Amino acid sequence: MSPERAREYWRRNLSLMLKLLIVWFVVSFGCGIILVDELNQIRLGGYKLGFWFAQQGSIYVFVLLIFYYTRRMAALDREFGVEED
Numbered sequence: 109m110s111p112e113r114a115r116e117y118w119r120r121n122l123s124l125m126l127k128l129l130i131v132w133f134v135v136s137f138g139c140g141i142i143l144v145d146e147l148n149q150i151r152l153g154g155y156k157l158g159f160w161f162a163q164q165g166s167i168y169v170f171v172l173l174i175f176y177y178t179r180r181m182a183a184l185d186r187e188f189g190v191e192e193d
């Protein structure tokens with residue numbers, strides 16, 4: 109792979125990671141701490157939504173982000189010809 113393609117590959121990889129980290133921060137910190145009072149007005153399965161995000165929701169979102177990252181990276185690897193066999 110040429111140095112330009114390698115830089116583009118890592119630029120796109122870092123861009124994807126940054127976007128996913130922002131989503132994770134917003135969900136875990138924003139919904140679990142900052143917006144907890146507003147979200148507690150809504151109930152989910154008998155629990156206040158702010159409490160749910162702080163205890164369960166951020167973990168579920170994190171796991172979903174891991175699966176999303178693996179799919180996007182597999183596609184990026186195929187695009188740049190560095191996929192595993």
